[in-house]
Amino acid sequence: MVAPVPIHPITDTTALRARTDRARQDGQRVGFVPTMGALHEGHLALVAHAAERAELVVVSIFVNPTQFGPGEDFERYPRTLDADLARLAQVGAPVVVFTPSARDMYPPGDDTRVSVGAMSQVLCGPHRPGHFEGVATVVSKFFNLVGPCVAVFGKKDYQQLQIVRRMALDLLMPIEVIGHPTLREADGLAKSSRNRFLAPADRQRALAISTGLAAVHAAFSAGERRLAVLTAALRAPLSQLDSLDYALLSDADSLQPLDERVGERVVAAVAGRLGSTRLIDNVVLGEDPSPHVSSR
Ligand code: AMP
Numbered sequence: 001m002v003a004p005v006p007i008h009p010i011t012d013t014t015a016l017r018a019r020t021d022r023a024r025q026d027g028q029r030v031g032f033v034p035t036m037g038a039l040h041e042g043h044l045a046l047v048a049h050a051a052e053r054a055e056l057v058v059v060s061i062f063v064n065p066t067q068f069g070p071g072e073d074f075e076r077y078p079r080t081l082d083a084d085l086a087r088l089a090q091v092g093a094p095v096v097v098f099t100p101s102a103r104d105m106y107p108p109g110d111d112t113r114v115s116v117g118a119m120s121q122v123l124c125g126p127h128r129p130g131h132f133e134g135v136a137t138v139v140s141k142f143f144n145l146v147g148p149c150v151a152v153f154g155k156k157d158y159q160q161l162q163i164v165r166r167m168a169l170d171l172l173m174p175i176e177v178i179g180h181p182t183l184r185e186a187d188g189l190a191k192s193s194r195n196r197f198l199a200p201a202d203r204q205r206a207l208a209i210s211t212g213l214a215a216v217h218a219a220f221s222a223g224e225r226r227l228a229v230l231t232a233a234l235r236a237p238l239s240q241l242d243s244l245d246y247a248l249l250s251d252a253d254s255l256q257p258l259d260e261r262v263g264e265r266v267v268a269a270v271a272g273r274l275g276s277t278r279l280i281d282n283v284v285l286g287e288d289p290s291p292h293v294s295s296r
Helices: 013-025 041-053 079-089 129-145 155-170 193-197 200-205 207-221 227-240
Strands: 030-035 056-062 095-099 152-155 177-179 245-250 266-274 275-285
Touching: 013 030, 013 056, 013 079, 013 095, 013 129, 013 275, 030 041, 030 129, 041 152, 041 177, 056 079, 056 129, 079 095, 095 129, 095 207, 129 155, 152 155, 155 177, 155 266, 155 275, 200 207, 207 227, 207 266, 207 275, 227 266
Parallel strands: 030 056, 030 152, 056 095, 152 177
Antiparallel strands: 245 266, 266 275
C-alpha cells in the first residue's frame, strides 16, 4: 500500500483563494465540506461524497466562535488537528484543508451577520439564541472564499442543512447544497464529535434518542399518521435523558409545526442532555432508514 501524502493545511485566506482560483481556471469543479474538526467517519463520508462530485475538495476546520452562546462548549470543543489531517490524508481524494484564524474570518470591526428567518426560530433556535445566525454567517463567508459549486452537509444537523439551503437560495448563491445521510454507531447512536464527552453510563442512556427515533420510524412505516401518536412514540424512551430541549415532528422542508395528521415526509427531531453534553439527532420519516439499521 502506498503511504498517504501528508496534508499541509492552508491557513491564509489569500492562499486559499489562489488555490481554488487555479483549480477553476484548470476547469476543475470545487467542492466544499465545512467542519469544526474532531473528525469521525461521518465527516469523512461527506468528504468522500464531495470528491465524487468535484475534482478538488476544500475541507475547512474552524471552531466558529459566533455559533456558540455564552456558557456553551466553545472552550472545551475538541481540537485534534494532527489526527484530523491524518484522517483526511487517508481519504485518497484531492483535499485542501483550510484552517483559518478567527481574526481572518472576523476582521477587526466585523459587524455583519446573516440571519435566516422562521427556520431559525424553531427546534434548536430558542435553546441556542444566535447559533444559526453564527452558522449562516460563517458558512456564507466560507462560500465566498472557497467558491464551490457543490457543498456537502450532514443530515445529522438537519436544521442547519435546511437553513443553509434556504440561505443559498435566497442570496442567489450558485452552489448546490447536498444533504448526506447520518452515519451511526452500530447500536444506532449518531456519530458526533461530542460523544467522546459521554461517561460510559451516559453513553448507554444516550441510546434513548435513537430508540425514540426508531419507534416513531416504525409507527410511521406501519401507516400511523396521527401527530399525537407519533410524538408519543418518539418521546416514550426520552425520560432516560437528564433533560429534553425538544422532541418534535415538523415539516421536513420549512421545519414548522404540523397539524393533527402528518404528511408523507416529516422530520422527527430530538435535542437533549446527558450530564453536561447536549446531543441532537433526527430522522426524516418517509426518506431515511430506521436509526437502528446502521447506514455505514
Ligand atoms: P461539525 O464538525 O459537527 O460542525 O460537522 C461538520 C459537518 O459534518 C456538518 O455538515 C455535520 O452535519 C456533519 N456531520 C456531523 N456528524 C455527522 C454524522 N454522524 N453523519 C453525517 N454527517 C455528520
